[in-house]
Every structure is written in C-alpha cells, then in structure tokens.
Amino acid sequence: MLPQDAVDREAHAAFGGLLRWAWPWAIGDGGHLGRITTAGIPLAGFFLAVTTAGLFFLAALAVVGIWVPFGWWSVLAIGGAILSLFLMVSFFRATKLLPMALDLAVLWAAITDWLSAPPT
Numbered sequence: 001m002l003p004q005d006a007v008d009r010e011a012h013a014a015f016g017g018l019l020r021w022a023w024p025w026a027i028g029d030g031g032h033l034g035r036i037t038t039a040g041i042p043l044a045g046f047f048l049a050v051t052t053a054g055l056f057f058l059a060a061l062a063v064v065g066i067w068v069p070f071g072w073w074s075v076l077a078i079g080g081a082i083l084s085l086f087l088m089v090s091f092f093r094a095t096k097l098l099p100m101a102l103d104l105a106v107l108w109a110a111i112t113d114w115l116s117a118p119p120t
Contacts, residue, residue, distance in 0.1 A: 031091035048087045054079035063115065074110040081106040 034042025
C-alpha cells in the first residue's frame, strides 16, 4: 500500500492536473464532513452527494416530461443546487469553484423561472 502523501500526489496529478478541475474529488480532500481517504469517503458526504444527484436527476426528468410533472423542475433543481452548494462548501478547495458557479446558474434559472412550460 502506498503512503497517503504518495496517493494524494498521484491523484492530484492525474491527466496533468486537469482532471482535478473536471472531477473535483480526490483522495486527500477534506472538510467539515470528513476526509476522503483510500479507505473510503465520509458517509455524510456520500449521502449528501447521492441526494443531490437524485434531485438533479428528478429535475431533469421533469424538464423532459418523464415520470415527474414539469411544474416540479424548479423546486427539485433549487433543492439539488442548494445541497450541492453545501457539499462544495463543506469540502472547499479551488477546484470546487466551477461546480459552485454551475449551482448558482441553476439557482438563477430556477428562481427566475427561466424554463417556461412546454406547449400542450
């Protein structure tokens, strides 16, 4: 097994360091909810990430009109964006800035009702 520092360096250097910006999670990241290690991730962070992904997935289904009423998209998107912002702040590093900007864009779109109802 590699020492923790070697694993951190290897994870942070993947794809010339660019992978850290596309996928902002790596071994060694930590915050208020715990630290991501080779042994696993904090349970609270995992639960928050899965719930966030679920809300965004349901919002996407609402937008395309599958299984979820269209009118729910904004509530689901707002919930997903708020939970995602909380998750990014809880594990804050510079690599979390892009996802946080996307969360703010989703919040803006949902609050201003940017997406109008499809014609019936």
